[in-house]
Amino acid sequence: MKKRIWVFAEYVNCTLDRVALELLTKAKELASGLTGETEVAAVLLGSRIGSTCKTLAEYGAEKIYLAESDELSLYNPMLYAPIIAELVQKEDPDIFLFGATAIGSELGPTVAAQLKTGVAAHCVDMRIDENEHLVASVPSFGGKILGEILCPDTRPQMASVKPGIFVQGEPEEGEAEIIRVDVSGIKADNLPLKALSLEKKEIEGVPLDKAEVVFCGGYGLGCKDCWEKLEKLAAIFGGAAACTRPVVDEGWAPGEHVMVGTSGKSIRPKAYVGFGISGATHHICGMKDSGLVINVNKDEKAAVFEVSDAGAVADLNKVLDQLILKLN
Amino acid sequence: MALKIVVCIKPVPDPDYYDKVSIDPVTKRITREGIPTIINPVDKNGIEAALKLKAQYGGKVTVITMAPPNATENLKEALAMGADEAVLLSDRAFGGADTLATSYTLAKGIEKIGGFDIVFCGTESADGATAQVSSQLGEWLGVPHLWSVFNMEASSEQCLRVKTKAENGFMEWDIKLPCLLGVSRELNKPRFISAMGIIKAKNKPISIWGKSDLDVEDERLGLTGSPTKAGAIFTPDLKRKGEMLTGSAEEIADAIIEKLRAAGVNIPTQGDACSIEGGAQ
Numbered sequence: 001m002k003k004r005i006w007v008f009a010e011y012v013n014c015t016l017d018r019v020a021l022e023l024l025t026k027a028k029e030l031a032s033g034l035t036g037e038t039e040v041a042a043v044l045l046g047s048r049i050g051s052t053c054k055t056l057a058e059y060g061a062e063k064i065y066l067a068e069s070d071e072l073s074l075y076n077p078m079l080y081a082p083i084i085a086e087l088v089q090k091e092d093p094d095i096f097l098f099g100a101t102a103i104g105s106e107l108g109p110t111v112a113a114q115l116k117t118g119v120a121a122h123c124v125d126m127r128i129d130e131n132e133h134l135v136a137s138v139p140s141f142g143g144k145i146l147g148e149i150l151c152p153d154t155r156p157q158m159a160s161v162k163p164g165i166f167v168q169g170e171p172e173e174g175e176a177e178i179i180r181v182d183v184s185g186i187k188a189d190n191l192p193l194k195a196l197s198l199e200k201k202e203i204e205g206v207p208l209d210k211a212e213v214v215f216c217g218g219y220g221l222g223c224k225d226c227w228e229k230l231e232k233l234a235a236i237f238g239g240a241a242a243c244t245r246p247v248v249d250e251g252w253a254p255g256e257h258v259m260v261g262t263s264g265k266s267i268r269p270k271a272y273v274g275f276g277i278s279g280a281t282h283h284i285c286g287m288k289d290s291g292l293v294i295n296v297n298k299d300e301k302a303a304v305f306e307v308s309d310a311g312a313v314a315d316l317n318k319v320l321d322q323l324i325l326k327l328n
Numbered sequence: 329m330a331l332k333i334v335v336c337i338k339p340v341p342d343p344d345y346y347d348k349v350s351i352d353p354v355t356k357r358i359t360r361e362g363i364p365t366i367i368n369p370v371d372k373n374g375i376e377a378a379l380k381l382k383a384q385y386g387g388k389v390t391v392i393t394m395a396p397p398n399a400t401e402n403l404k405e406a407l408a409m410g411a412d413e414a415v416l417l418s419d420r421a422f423g424g425a426d427t428l429a430t431s432y433t434l435a436k437g438i439e440k441i442g443g444f445d446i447v448f449c450g451t452e453s454a455d456g457a458t459a460q461v462s463s464q465l466g467e468w469l470g471v472p473h474l475w476s477v478f479n480m481e482a483s484s485e486q487c488l489r490v491k492t493k494a495e496n497g498f499m500e501w502d503i504k505l506p507c508l509l510g511v512s513r514e515l516n517k518p519r520f521i522s523a524m525g526i527i528k529a530k531n532k533p534i535s536i537w538g539k540s541d542l543d544v545e546d547e548r549l550g551l552t553g554s555p556t557k558a559g560a561i562f563t564p565d566l567k568r569k570g571e572m573l574t575g576s577a578e579e580i581a582d583a584i585i586e587k588l589r590a591a592g593v594n595i596p597t598q599g600d601a602c603s604i605e606g607g608a609q
Binding site: 012017074075077078100101102103105106108109110112113114116117118119120121122135138139140141142143144145146147148149150151152153154163191192193194195196197198199200201203212213236237238256257262263270271273280281282284288291292293294296303305306307308309310311312313314315318319321322323326327 | 341343346347349350351358360426427428431452454455456457458459460463464466467468471472473474475476492493494495496497498499500501502503504507510554555556557558559560561562563564566567568569570571572573574577578580581582583584585587588591592593594595596597
């Protein structure tokens, strides 16, 4: 029987979340580790789908299950989960991957509970073992420990992956067979849960996940002024400014969308320069895949130096001033 | 309206100490000796949300956890914050549960408490951090549920107006009671416990229920009821060479620029800006 790997393609506000493309790339790789015939498919729900199917095909979807309805234009777990669960029961995929976005983090486990199957949460690695089972590595204790999770007896084997963990492949010419899911009967009205609106914030400057160089501040920044210096330096480079949890909590940084770590973004820029970062596991987990890692901290014992290619024990304020002075 | 509110909490090793967690090379088990067990931080936002609603509308707040017997200490803290009663689900049969089996057991405990208007959970636990129990508990309970709630107000007697996080934004919802909300740390600021709270907590009931106290199917509990199985554990090796840059702030800045240049990062200079202008003419 054909082994099926599915990817949930999150389509919000007429935009496909790029994590779907990262997952399709990974799904193709996993398929090559399975014997016999395989099929990579995307599951797409929403309205006004436009060219999304073409994009999914270019990144490896051979089949697309498309549930298109105006009633699905806003995400609602009470509509989305039963459609997906029913589709799974009909088609019986082996593996089903979700992006661990705000929506995927809710939808994945909800679908799994309806199907009584398991989800490996926030995987950082995946492989197929000798029994052709999915083995997912998941972090615990803020990333200090990695554990392998299997789902040997129930199907599908589900997993969620945060955006930025896997690398998106190159698009190739591809055609996908489109299977329309009948959702003509669904109604968003009369549900006890009603989605009213989706508000998107405009992100200023270069988004964190697209920046070639990231300047990251920790609690050691000490003040909002220093954060603003970091932003200025990032702007000079055309890069992005990022931070750890305390910098958001202190109100120095604008919000969680610039936070890197287990509960924030995972990044892999060409270069990462940290200022006043202690090196707590929660943060390191989100930046460990960066190319070059440099850290400046006045505490010579800071754990962050152990995970840095280069470090400097120095007054970060002065180093920031010098960098801005030299490059501006 | 007097509200029946249930808050799920989880005792976790204090996340401030996770750098000290390691794997015993002999037993291959996680060692977390000496790390204090606390109420999972974001679960306190759930307790706070419940106490605020109770203050506004009246009612009763019950905290519940599935944990080893010594979790009574954490429940006492929740009672000292102001919860009215506590339930500990504790049984060897519950051990080794993944999120599906945990949420099933919690659902059965909540059933035994006897009806609810709102169940609060934290978005995720600090240790396992799967963030799945809240949504899966909502499914077992068969009520509408939302995850990552950071804003909440009662819009009518039987309905809450709620905001949840979305990628670079948020969603707004109306959710009818009974419901379950997975709350995030931005929702509120959990209160500190007072001396009076601790004194009052001494007279508040803590019920301890095992498997035989609940109407459960054995095959849904613990390790048996868990579709996921744990394989090998390991600590990722993230060490890098750690070359130290020395000298004045200026020298360090120069060294950083050189390293960035060598790594292929475009180094902006004033000269670049001039040449772009020149090129445009």
